[in-house]
Amino acid sequence: MDGIMSKNNSEYLIERNDNIYEVVIGLEVHAQVTSNSKLFSSSSTKFGAEPNTQVSLVDAAFPGMLPVINEYCVKQAIKTGIGLKAKINNKSVFDRKNYFYADLPQGYQISQYKYPIVGEGNVILDMPEGQKQVGIERLHLEQDAGKSIHDIDPSNTLVDLNRSGVALMEIVSKPDLRSPDEVNIYIKKLRSIMRYLGTCDGNMQEGSLRADVNVSVRLKGSKELGTRCEIKNVNSIKFMQMAIIYEANRQVDLIEEGEEIDQETRLFDTKKNETRSMRSKEDAHDYRYFPDPDLLPLEITDEFIDQLKSEIPELPDDKKKRFIDEFKISPYEATILVSDIDTAKYFEEVVAKMGKNRDMKLAVNWITGELFAVLNNKNIEIAHSPISAKNLAKLINLIKNGTISGKIAKTVFELMMDGDIDPQIIVEEKGLKQQSDPKALEALIDKIINDNREKAIEYKQGKEKLFGFFVGQAMKVSGGKANPQLINEILKKKL
C-alpha cells in the first residue's frame, strides 16, 4: 500500500511499493536582531517605513563607505548563543560573500563563514511523545539584503534598500528534525527563546523570522543522509510544513522511479503549493568568501561573555521546571504557560496578585481556558489582553473565597472585558454575590423540598439521580447566586 504513515508527530514516513522512507530536515533560520540601528551602519531598522528612507551611504554602498560594527548586535547574538546553550567563540571573523543581485548594493554580503560567533548548542522540543533534543550547528551574524519589488512596475524591478544592512542571526540546525510537526515545534521554541531574551521579536509577518529548509529522504533505518535540496527563504511555519511535505514526496517519487536527486536550491511557490528549481542554474553560485579587509577579527573576552550571562533572564526550560516545582502544575500545563514570554509573565503576575490563598488550578484553567479563548477569537496578543492579570487574579480570588460561583464568574468575566473593570465592582453593582448565609439557604431549600414533596420521597426511596434536580432548583431559585457547596451540604442533610 502507498501512502503517508504518521504513527506520531515525531516522524513523517512515506510508503511506496513497500519501501518506507523517512524525511530528514535541517533548518537555516534567519532571525532579525532586535536593535535600533543596522549591523554596520547607523540607519534605523524600523519596519514599515517609506521605501529607501532608512538607507545610509554605507547601506547603499557608496564609494569609500566603510562598515563599523554595532556592539548591541554582537551582544544580541551572544545572548542568543547562551540561550541555545551554545559555545561562544572568543574570536570570529566577518567574511564577504560575493554575488551580484539588485538588492545587494555592495555586490557582497558581510557574513561569517569559517569562524562564526557562536558554535554548537541545542534546543529541547516538547513533543507529545516526550522531549527531543535538536542540535544547533552554529549561529552567525550577517547583513540582510534589500527588497526587490516585482509587482508594482510591470516592466521593471524596483529596489528598496531599507532592509539592506539590518543585522540577522543565521541559526543553523543539525539535520535532526524528522517531521513537519517537529519543524513547527522547533521554530516556535527558537522564537520563544529569542523573545525571552529580547534578541528577536519573531514576527513572521514582518519577515523577522525566515528559514531555508534543507530536505532529504532516506529509507527508514538507513544511517546515511540522502541528497538534500534547500528550499530558500520560507516565511511561515505553515509554508515550511507544506514545502517539506511536497518536497519529501517529490524526492521519494524520483527515487522510486530510479532517478537521482540533484542537490539544488528550490523555491516554494505558495500559490501552487509546490517547490521548483531556481532558474539561475547555469552559473552555479561561487560565493568567493574571504575575510572582509574593512573589518578586523571580532574578539570577545570571557568577561564580556560572563557579563552577558549575568543578564540572561530565566528561559522557558528553566521556567517550566520552576513552575512544576513551585506551583505544582502539570508538565503539560507548564509547557503551555512558558511557551510564550508574555503568557508566562501574565501567569506569574496572576499568581503574585492572588496572594497567599492562591489557587493554581483555577489560575491555570482561567488563563488557558476563558482567557485564551477570548484572545484567540479576537486575535489579540496576551500582552494586550482586555483583562489585566491583576483583575483576573481578583476574579479568581472571588471564586476561591466563595463570593461568587464559577458560573457567575463567567458572567463577570464577560463584563470585565469592557475596559478591564474590577470584578469586585461588577459583583457589587450587579448584585452577583453568592448566597453563602446557611440560614437563608436552609429556608430556600426547605421551600423547594416542600414544593416538590413527591420527588423528595422518590429520592429517599433510592432514586439518587434526583439530587441533581434539587441542586438545579436551588440554583434557579437563587438566580445562580447560591453557593453550590453549601447547597450540597444542606440538601444532603435535609433530604
Place this chain on the structure above:
Amino acid sequence: MTIDLKTVKHISKLARISLEEKKAEKLADDMNSIFEFIEKLNELKTENVDPLTSIAETTLRFRDDKITSDNIREKILKNSPEKNDDFFVVPKVVE
C-alpha cells in the same frame, strides 16, 4: 598551470563582465603570464604559518546602537542612472 578560454569565460561570468572572443583570448594570455609569475609562491613551505588577515594590529571597535543617519533618500537616489521618486529601478527580474 594554464588558464584556458573556458576558464576565462567562466570567471568573466562570475565577475559579471561580458567579454568578446578576441578580448578573452588576450586576457587568457595575460592571465597566464601573470600566474606564471605568481606560481613562485609555491617554492615556499607554509603549512605552519598563520595567514595574516589584518595588518592593523588592533581589535574590532564597537559602535553604539544609535540612529544617527536620517532620511537621505534624495541624496541616495540622486546619482542613480535609473530611478523614480522612491526606488532604484533595474531591468525586470524573473525568479
Place this chain on the structure above:
Amino acid sequence: MTEITSLSLFELIKNIKEKKISSNEVTKSFVDRSQKSKKLNTYVTENFENCLKLSKEFDNKPNFDLKLPGIPIAVKDLFCTNEVRTTAGSNILNNFVPGYESTVTQNIWNEGGILLGKLNCDEFAMGSSNETSFFGNVQNPIAKDLVPGGSSGGSSSALAANLTPVTIGTDTGGSIRQPASFTGTVGLKPTYGSCSRYGIVAFASSLDQAGPMSKDVKDSSILLEVISSFDKKDSTSIDFKRNNYSSELTRNIKGIKIGIPKEYRVDGMPGEIENLWKKGIEYAKDCGAEIIDISLPHTSYALPTYYIVAPAEASSNLARYDGVKYGLRSSGESLIDMYEKTRSEGFGEEVKRRIMIGTYVLSSGYYDAYYLKAQKVRQLIKKDFDDAYNKVDAILTPSTPSSAFKIGEKSNDPVSMYLNDIFTVPVNLAGLPGISIPAGRDKNNYPLGLQIIGKPFDEQTVLNIAYSMEEKINYKNNITDWWME
C-alpha cells in the same frame, strides 16, 4: 621674490601668515599656471572658480591659526569630495558627484586648505604609469612623453610642474612613492591605519593608505600632521598618539641605525640604481647614521603575493559598480545583461584584468592555493620586517628599479609594468611607513628616488632621516616649462 608657484608649502604659509601675500594671490598664481598647463593633462576636474572665491573669503576673514591658511591644494581624484565630481579615473564613475567628503580631505579643509581641483590617476589606482586612466595619459613635466608614474600620476605631475603647492595621493603598492621618484618629488606612505580610508574610493582595503606628496620633506611633515587622524568611521583606523610631525622634525639622527637589505639587490638592476643606493648609504653615514646590513629573506615573494591579495580585494570592492546606484549604466535586456554590459563598458582593460585575477584566486577550488597561500606569505614578509626592526630603526632602499619610462613603453606587458613596484610593495604588505625622496639622476637626467622605510607608527624617524639626507643630497628639479602654452 621668486615665483609664488615655486615656493614650498612652508614658505607659502609663512608669507600668508606674515601678510606678505594673500590667499587669493597664491590661488590666482596656481590657477593661472594650471590653466597654461593643460598639455600635462593633470586635472580631471578643475575647481578653479570656486577655489578663487573661497580664497577671497579667506582673505576677508583670515584665520592664521590654521595649519594651511588659505592654501589651494589639488588632490588625487580618488578622494570623494562633497559636490565635486569624483571619478577614480574611471568611465564607470564619469558623472559621479558624491554628497560627502573623505576624512582626509575634510581634515585639509578644516585646517584652511581650499580644493583647487581633482587630479588624474590610474583607473581605480590600478597602474604604475597613469596610462590606465579613462581620462588619458598624464605627461611628466621632467620630459616630453615620459610617464609621471602611477597611480598618483596626476598628483606627482601637478606637483613637479608647480600646479599645486602640495598634494595627496594614495598608495596601495607604491602609488605615492613611485610617482614621486619619477618626478623628483617627495612622497610618503604612512603606516596602515594612520590616515582614514573613509571616503576614499577603495582599491585594496588591506593595503590602501593616503599620504602627502610635496616638493620637500618639511612640506610632507606639515601635510601629514593635517591628514593623519583617528577616525571612528574606519574600523581599521588606529588610535595612537600622533606626533606634531613638522615641529618635531629634526636633522639630528646621530646614532640612528639604518638597515640595508641585501635582497633588494635584484637581478638586472641598472648600475645607476645600484650607484644611487651606494651614494645614499654614504649620505646617511654623513648624517651620523649607523649602517647595518640586514636580510629580508622573503622580499622576492612580495610582488607575487601582492598580485593575489590586491586583485582579490579589488574584485570584491569593485562589485558595487553595477549600474544601479550611481555611475555608468549600459542598457541590457535582463539584470545580468545590464550588469555585464555596464561593467564591460565602464571598466578599462587593466581594471578588468585585475578583477579577473582576483575573481579567479578567490573562486572555488583555488582559494587555498592562491589567496590563503598569499596571506601566509604576507605573514612571513611582515615577520622579516619585525625581525629586522630588532636590529635597526629604519631601512634604506632604492624607490624603484628604474627611472621614468616613455608613455606606451610598457603598457602591453603587464608583468614588466608590475615590476615597477618591486621595492615599494613589501612596505604595503607589512603596513609600514615609507617615504621616497629624490636622490639623483640617471643618464637621461631623469630623477631617481631613495626609499626610507620605518617601524609602524614611526613616521617621525622616517621624516627625520629623509630631512637630513635631503640636505646632503641637495637635489633640485630643473623644469623647463616645455609644455606651457
